[in-house]
Amino acid sequence: MGEVSRRSVVAGAAGIAALPLARARAQGQSTIKIGVLGDQSGTYRDLGGPGSVVCVKQAIEEFGAQGFAVEVLDADHQNKPDVAVTIARQWFDRDGVDMITDGTTSSVALALNQLVKEKNKVMLNSGAATSDLTGAQCTANTIHWTYDTWMLAHSTGAAMVRAGGDSWFFITADYAFGHALERDTSEFVKQAGGRVLGQVRTPFPGTTDFSSFLLQAQSSRAKVIGLANAGADTTNCIKQAAEFGLTRRGVKLAGLLVFITDVHALGLQTAQGLVLTETFYWDLNDRTRAFTSRVRSKMPNQSPPSMVQAGVYSATLHYLKAVKEMGAAAAKASGAEAVARMKAMPTDDDAFGPGSIRADGRCLHPAYLFEVKAPNESRGAYDYYKLLQTTPADEAFRPMNQGGCPLVRS
Amino acid sequence: MASETTAGAIPTSAGEEQGIWGYSRAQFVALIVLAGILVVGPYFLYPVFLMKLLCFALFACAFNLLIGYVGLLSFGHAAYFGMGGYIAGYTAKAWGFTPEVAILAGAAIAAAQGAVFGWIAIRRQGIYFAMITLAMAQMVYFFCVQAPFTGGEDGIQAIPRGHLFGLIDLHDDMAMYWFVAAVFLIGFLLVHRIIHSPYGQVLKAIRENEPRATSLGYRTDDYKLVAFILSAMLAGVAGGVKSLVFGIATLTDVHWSMSGEVVLMTLVGGLGTVFGPVIGAAVIVAMQNYLAEMGAWVTVIQGGIFVICVLAFRRGIIGEIANLLRVKL
Numbered sequence: 001m002g003e004v005s006r007r008s009v010v011a012g013a014a015g016i017a018a019l020p021l022a023r024a025r026a027q028g029q030s031t032i033k034i035g036v037l038g039d040q041s042g043t044y045r046d047l048g049g050p051g052s053v054v055c056v057k058q059a060i061e062e063f064g065a066q067g068f069a070v071e072v073l074d075a076d077h078q079n080k081p082d083v084a085v086t087i088a089r090q091w092f093d094r095d096g097v098d099m100i101t102d103g104t105t106s107s108v109a110l111a112l113n114q115l116v117k118e119k120n121k122v123m124l125n126s127g128a129a130t131s132d133l134t135g136a137q138c139t140a141n142t143i144h145w146t147y148d149t150w151m152l153a154h155s156t157g158a159a160m161v162r163a164g165g166d167s168w169f170f171i172t173a174d175y176a177f178g179h180a181l182e183r184d185t186s187e188f189v190k191q192a193g194g195r196v197l198g199q200v201r202t203p204f205p206g207t208t209d210f211s212s213f214l215l216q217a218q219s220s221r222a223k224v225i226g227l228a229n230a231g232a233d234t235t236n237c238i239k240q241a242a243e244f245g246l247t248r249r250g251v252k253l254a255g256l257l258v259f260i261t262d263v264h265a266l267g268l269q270t271a272q273g274l275v276l277t278e279t280f281y282w283d284l285n286d287r288t289r290a291f292t293s294r295v296r297s298k299m300p301n302q303s304p305p306s307m308v309q310a311g312v313y314s315a316t317l318h319y320l321k322a323v324k325e326m327g328a329a330a331a332k333a334s335g336a337e338a339v340a341r342m343k344a345m346p347t348d349d350d351a352f353g354p355g356s357i358r359a360d361g362r363c364l365h366p367a368y369l370f371e372v373k374a375p376n377e378s379r380g381a382y383d384y385y386k387l388l389q390t391t392p393a394d395e396a397f398r399p400m401n402q403g404g405c406p407l408v409r410s
Numbered sequence: 411m412a413s414e415t416t417a418g419a420i421p422t423s424a425g426e427e428q429g430i431w432g433y434s435r436a437q438f439v440a441l442i443v444l445a446g447i448l449v450v451g452p453y454f455l456y457p458v459f460l461m462k463l464l465c466f467a468l469f470a471c472a473f474n475l476l477i478g479y480v481g482l483l484s485f486g487h488a489a490y491f492g493m494g495g496y497i498a499g500y501t502a503k504a505w506g507f508t509p510e511v512a513i514l515a516g517a518a519i520a521a522a523q524g525a526v527f528g529w530i531a532i533r534r535q536g537i538y539f540a541m542i543t544l545a546m547a548q549m550v551y552f553f554c555v556q557a558p559f560t561g562g563e564d565g566i567q568a569i570p571r572g573h574l575f576g577l578i579d580l581h582d583d584m585a586m587y588w589f590v591a592a593v594f595l596i597g598f599l600l601v602h603r604i605i606h607s608p609y610g611q612v613l614k615a616i617r618e619n620e621p622r623a624t625s626l627g628y629r630t631d632d633y634k635l636v637a638f639i640l641s642a643m644l645a646g647v648a649g650g651v652k653s654l655v656f657g658i659a660t661l662t663d664v665h666w667s668m669s670g671e672v673v674l675m676t677l678v679g680g681l682g683t684v685f686g687p688v689i690g691a692a693v694i695v696a697m698q699n700y701l702a703e704m705g706a707w708v709t710v711i712q713g714g715i716f717v718i719c720v721l722a723f724r725r726g727i728i729g730e731i732a733n734l735l736r737v738k739l
Contacts, residue, residue, distance in 0.1 A: 041709055075702040078709075080662045081565065082462065082652070087702055089458050110567045111658045130564060137567065175555050176562035204555065 030068040030328040034060075034316065035091045037084060037112070038102035038127060040076035043231055046261040048127045048308045049076075050300050052102040055313035058295045063320045068328035070320065073097060079104075081111040088112055092119045098332050099124060099319055101312050106130035106177075116141045121335040124319060126311030129230075129257060131398060134362040138405035140336040143343075145363045146311030147279050149257070150398040153181055155277040155367040156254050157188030159389035160224060163369065165252050165275070169222035170199035171213050171237060173229035178204065181228040181256050197222045202233070210237050214244055223252060224275075230257040239270055247273035260306050263372055263384050271384075272374040277367055279396075280307035280351055281385050284368070291350035304382050310351040315363070318347045355393060360405035367396035433602075436737035440685050444598075448591045457587040458655065463695045464594040465652040470675040470687030471601045472644030477673075478682030479605055480637045481617035485540040485669050486527070486547025487645050490520040492664030493550060494646025495653035496560050499569040502654065504559075509572045509580060509589070513650035520646020521639050523550070528638030532631055535620075544666065551664045565660030569653055586655060593651055597644050602684055604640060613637055674712075678719050680726025685739050689727050 036056050038048040053074045060070045073091060077084035084103075091097035092115075100116065103109045104127030116123040117139040124143050125133060131148040157168075168189050172182040178201075186196045197220045200213045214237070217225045225241070227234050234255055241253055255262075255276040263271045282292040282304035292304045295313070299305065305313070322341040323331040331338040339361070347355040347363065355365040370385035378384065400408050433441060451460050469491050476482045498516035501507040507515060531542040554560045561567070571580040580586045604610050615623045616630050623630050653659040662668065671694065679690025694712070701708045723730045732739040 076704075076708060078698065078702070081658050081660045082656050082662065083698055083702065085656050085658065086458055086462055086699060090456050094456060107563060107565045107658075107660045107662075110564055111656070111660075114568045114657060132564070176558075176564075 031071055031096075032068055032099070032320070032323055032328055032331065033071045033073065033091075033095060033097045034319075035088070035095075035097040035100045036072060036074040036102050036312070037077050037087060037100050037108075038074070039079050039104050040074075042079045044079070044104040044127065044308075046264075046303075047259050047306050048102045048104045048312070051303070051305060051309040052126070052312045054298045054300070055295060055305055055309045056101060056316045058298065059313045059316035059320065062294075063317060066320070066324045068323065077105075077108055079108065081105075081107045084108045085111050085115055088115055089119075092121055096332075098122060098335065098338075099316075101125070101315055102127050102308070104128060104308065106132075109133060110137060113137060113139060113142050116335065119335075122319065122338050124312075124315035126315060127308045131403070134358075134360045135398070135403035135405055138360045138403070138407055140361075140407060141339055143315065143339060143357055143361045143363055145315045146307050147277075147367075148362075148397070149177075149181060150184060151279075151367055151396055152256055152277050153184035154188050154398075155369055155389075155391045155396060156226075156256055156275065157185040157194075158192040159277075159367075159369040159391055160252070160254055160275060161189055161192035161194040163388050165224035165254070166194040167222045168194060168196045168224045168226050168254075169217045169220045170196070170226045170228050171210065171217060172199055172201050173204040173207075173233050174201040175204045177230070178228045182226070185226055185228065185256060199228075202229070204229070204233070207233065208236055210240050211244070213237075214241055214246065218244070218246060218251065223250075224254050225251060226254045226256060227258075228256055234258055235262055235266055238266055238274060242270040259308070260304075260382075260384060264303070264382070268373060268375040268378055268384065271372045274372040275369065275388065276372070277369050278307045278385075279365055279367055280305075280310040281368060281370065281387075282310075283383065283385070284387070285353075287350040287353060305351075314347065314349045314351045317349050318342055318345070321345065358397075358400055360400050360403055360408050362397050362400070362403075364393040364397055366393050367391040434738055436732075436735065436739055437684060440739055444685070444688070445595070448595065452584060452587050457583045459695075459699055461583075461587055461590045461655045462652065462699075463692055464590050465648050465655065466672075466675065466691040466695050467688040468594050468597045468651070469645055469648035470672055470679065470691045471598055472641045472648060473672045474676050474681070474683075474687040475601050475604065475644070476637060476641045477676060478686075479610060479617060480613045480634055482532070482634065482638070483536075483540045483673075484531075484543040484638075484641070485666075485673070486543035486545075486550075487641075487672050488664050488666060488668035489527070489547035489550040490524055490642040490645035491649040491652075491668060491672075492554065492659075492661075493523060494520040494649030495659040495663050496554065496566065496649075497646075498650030499566040499653040499659035500559050502572055503566060503569045507572075508576050509574055509654055512572075512654065513593070513647055516650030516653075517643050517646040520649070521643035523646075524639045524642025525635070528635050528642070532634040532638060544669070547664070547666060547669060551661070551666070554661060554664050560659070560661075563661060565658055566653070567658055569657045569659065571654050571657065580654075590651055590655060593647065597647060598688070601644065604637075605684065609633070609636075674716060676726075678715065678726055680729030680732070680739075683726065683728045683732060683739050686726050686728035693727070 036053045038052050040049045075087045099122040101124045103125040106128045109128030126146045129149050131150040133144040170182045172178045253274045258276045326341050343357045352365045357363045369389040473487050494516035497519045498512040501515045502512040527546040675690035675694045676687050680686025
């Protein structure tokens with residue numbers, strides 16, 4: 001009797017002593033850590049920023065408990081690549097972060113892209129525009145989720161011509177990014193049977209008065225004025241075009257890098273008639289509305305998610321599905337493996353519907369050409385777009401053999 | 411430039427220069443503390459963060475050389491910092507330069523830039539000087555936006571850290587740290603040496619009263635130009651090291667807000683003190699880094715600290731401490 005009890009006591013004590021150890025080890029192995037690295041204080045705050053964090057948490061909540069814990073970290077990269085790289089390095093080296101998402105601003109995204117490859121982690125980029133992420137600089141650790149410049153130029157250029165806007169004039173910001181947008185878009189316009197009547201280069205950065213450029217565009221008698229610029233340049237162009245009454249006279253403005261957050265900031269009165277491309281709009285179909293109603297109350301200012309934020313949600317959900325399939329430990333061990341698994345599985349969620357991920361890391365889904373409604377057409381807050389054209393997923397993005405991605409050649 | 415003998419004829423201010431190796435006792439103690447922190451730092455703090463801090467500290471020291479000791483407020487130092495980074499990054503990546511040669515190349519170009527810009531700018535004083543340097547820096551910014559080798563908005567990516575002298579692999583963070591720490595220390599000691607040389611004495615004389623320095627026979631423009639070039643060169647070194655540490659060189663570093671940040675660092679740390687810029691850089695970089703998780707509050711807090719510094723610590727952190735202890739730091 002005494003013997004047994006002594007033995008059981010010893011065993012019990014050993015068991016108790018081992019318990020916290022086992023628990024600690026289990027935690028260390030099976031906690032997936034996600035870092036949301038976005039712009040929380042600058043230009044892209046509304047596009048990604050705090051809303052992206054909400055969307056990541058939403059994805060985790062919907063995914064539920066599946067045998068591993070998920071933890072979220074977030075930080076503000078202040079649109080500075082060196083700040084982004086320092087934070088990301090610390091996350092990888094010290095905090096054991098496995099996946100980074102959001103990543104607005106192209107210079108930040110490209111810098112993170114190299115680091116993520118070096119550390120063999122995962123980047124699911126939703127916020128950056130540069131198509132180099134799946135082109136010359138593609139890696140086995142990065143997936144580019146939501147949009148890129150090629151897609152925007154292609155959809156806005158070709159679909160716009162199909163919708164009747166067959167003569168174009170470009171207002172182009174005079175630097176590499178503007179030139180590339182203009183070059184790509186005019187190619188698609190010409191391919192689709194449209195004509196480019198001319199273009200004007202505006203000094204970058206620092207141009208605030210676009211009136212002479214707009215008048216030049218107007219006198220060309222083009223049906224569409226393409227805005228091959230971004231940020232403040234685009235919004236200034238749109239504002240001044242509204243002041244000149246260009247859109248009232250039937251000229252269409254085509255924004256090549258404009259988001260719903262910009263339209264919201266401009267107001268419908270100013271932005272009406274603007275044509276633009278996005279891959280997600282909250283009021284597109286029943287599934288997008290269902291997703292929006294689930295997440296909207298948690299969003300900053302109760303705004304519906306932007307396409308970047310929806311992309312972050314969609315990417316996180318798909319990542320978690322892949323982690324479940326391969327096991328959390330394997331996913332933590334190799335970012336490239338996790339990405340390979342993600343590429344092998346079809347994507348499907350409420351925000352983007354069914355889709356797939358290509359070998360070069362490009363996530364494929366349809367691109368939608370929208371026109372901004374007039375104030376009297378809008379039924380309520382954020383009811384901003386009417387759908388003009390849809391480009392199917394297999395045509396929306398740059399064909400893989402044109403990107404020059406080293407992963408595809410090998 | 412005035413001859414050695416005239417420069418040497420200026421009497422050294424009493425007591426300060428007679429410590430160990432030209433340092434006052436307080437400065438020597440501070441230097442030992444600084445060296446100690448450099449050695450043990452990486453074992454407590456994240457090395458990449460420390461490297462970034464050292465790059466900015468060197469940048470702030472270079473800036474302080476001009477404003478603190480010649481009294482010239484340059485509002486365009488980002489041009490030298492950023493260009494140093496671009497040149498070092500480009501030569502290391504495209505031409506396969508070893509890190510030390512790449513950094514020297516960056517420093518050389520920054521110095522050349524400083525020679526041209528300085529030659530134009532030193533003809534004016536005060537706000538006009540600041541505006542000319544700002545205008546020149548903006549020209550460099552526009553150049554970097556357009557020039558093909560800088561990669562425009564995307565910047566230069568994937569710059570290799572390479573092998574120091576072709577031998578020591580710098581890809582390991584600790585190896586890189588010791589290299590950066592060494593470069594910083596050399597730059598820091600160089601600034602100290604310049605300030606405490608007879609040449610530095612003339613600079614201070616110019617700061618205090620330029621007409622009098624002229625009347626004593628010094629060609630003040632030559633002195634100011636050399637100081638400007640030295641400052642630009644050191645800023646270029648800092649920029650070059652930074653681009654190698656992070657493997658990127660982008661427009662952030664040539665943007666005018668970077669020129670503003672270095673002013674902030676120097677003011678917070680203490681204008682015209684040897685150690686002030688280092689502390690100032692540490693405070694600002696640490697805020698950017700450790701407050702990044704607080705989102706939009708970073709810039710608000712940074713602004714708040716600046717206001718407090720201007721209102722309460724006019725001399726900056728180190729300046730106030732030095733004043734309290736009645737020593738020169």
